[in-house]
Amino acid sequence: MTFALTPERESHLAEILSRYPNRMAATIPVLHLCQEQNGWVSEEIMEWVAHRLGISAAHVKGVATFYTLFNKEPVGRHQVWVCRTLSCALNGADALLHHCEKRLGVHVGGTTKDGSVTLRTAECLAACGQAPMMQVDRDYHENLTLADVDTILDRLTRS
């Protein structure tokens, strides 16, 4: 197997293991660690995680496929999630999403040709009072106007 974590992430892994009474409990945090490094969770990574935690690859695969935030295929350099649940929908989420699709030239789920942005929808992200909103990578952008969205997307496609 060729996958390996960076030394910093390796020591993070050791710290993660110390939090739990058994190794299986580290499955989700360690998958996050791998995805952070690799951008997505490949077969090879699932097997690596299983091996490192001493659990079955089938278990790790079952977990990775259950949770929507583990990417099962490569994604763009930046991730955009537009919340479309009710409080956001009452405040323009649909129009905002269509605007993103047009601006990026992709449908929901797609990645721009230059590989810069993957556009997705999200269910309620606990920012309902600041609707409409979207998450970009690790950051929340709230109370959005279409002009705000343009500024954000321009920045992402340039970087």
Next chain:
Amino acid sequence: MLRQTKYLSSRYNEPDGWSLSAYERDGGYKQAKRVLGGMTRDALIEDMKAANIRGRGGAGFAMGVKWSFMPWPPKPEKPHYLVINADEGEPGTFKDRTIMEKNPHSVVEGCIIGCYGIGAHTAYIYVRDELHLSKERLWGAINEAKAKGYLGKNPFGSDYAVEVFVHTGAGAYICGEETALLNSLEGKRGEPRLKPPFPAQAGAFGMPSTVNNLETIAIVPTALEMGGDAFSKLSELHNLKDGGSRLFGVSGHVNTPGVFEACVGLTLRELIYDLGGGVKGGKLLAVIPGGSSCPILRADDLVSAPNEKSPLFPWNGKSVLDVPLGVDTFRALGTMLGTCCAIVLSDQACPVLAMHNLMRFYRHESCGQCTPCREGSAWIFRIMDRIVAGQASIEELDRLSEIADNIMGNTICAFGEGTAMPALGFLKKFRREFEQYILTRGKSSPNRLTLPGHFAGAAE
């Protein structure tokens, strides 16, 4: 009655209100120190029972009573765990996030006290993965507390060891359900477990565990400082054993959406008009009181409670908007208090589209273990899709009710009811609107959710 409070939110607007120094300036960690410094477990539990803190995660179970369910004394071979639910995924709910970002030390202090109360030495705070700033602030608070000797082997010089960890999910609403959350904490798929056994018998890692919502645990230091009884009496519903103050959220079509802290007893009218700044773009059509799983109330609904024994009797004949928001009062209204975060719909919004939106959510989030939930939620959404596309007949409204009825009581977890009850609520409260919508293929309705001119000037 509207009485705003500042127990959790006093430093919400301070730039470093989340830091240890700011928390201690306001008297933080004194209660944890007092508890570990020699308070008996019995005295702590009694005080917490007297505080009448009803769980802030949705079901409204009495927190002190839940703590008292833990087996006692703890057996060395069966360590106890405190698990804090900060999955905050219920549509419309955005209150726990404010605590984690702006007052994380109240959570850490609550965890220390909670651990002592239930005989645990480890607390896990389960935060949904998307909330990166929340996780960062919680870890920051944990590390600050640890550096000061408030956590670890000898917190405050006592010999009662306490460790607190943050654990994250990876995007699945169902992980907010407490047994799904426990599976997820154990590194498994987030599928709910059959109950019994309840978490107090076999919870995290098969050990006795207590699952508390994040706001529930964060208010513990305040309740202890005031004394349970005094804390409970802040509430207008003290006599219904629904005590204290809590966070209320309001979103949707209001002028000033947000999270507000107030004594229990606040009404929807106060939440929408006094705190939420009134309805935006039209008149009030309806409100979902506490997260999307709570059946919707119409603005013109009146309380019918002629029986003196009903908790609603004092409001008989009055508008539902004037009933104090409480666990038992809202249950008696045929809906639920839930998370106390209301979603407001103006009469410019279409209730059919609102239900369509929510049913898409439930179809997407069903974990798929139970046939009635998996198939039922998909079927409901398909019919809603056909209604919105102008392809459904009136009879299909009855089919919707039948499907929802068949989910009720036939599933492993309460997600099933959480899907069926709001569906039935919409169908009952908006039957006429649904019929007209179907007959006119949507022309009877504004047929939109967003207010006209929301993104004025931009091409929509």
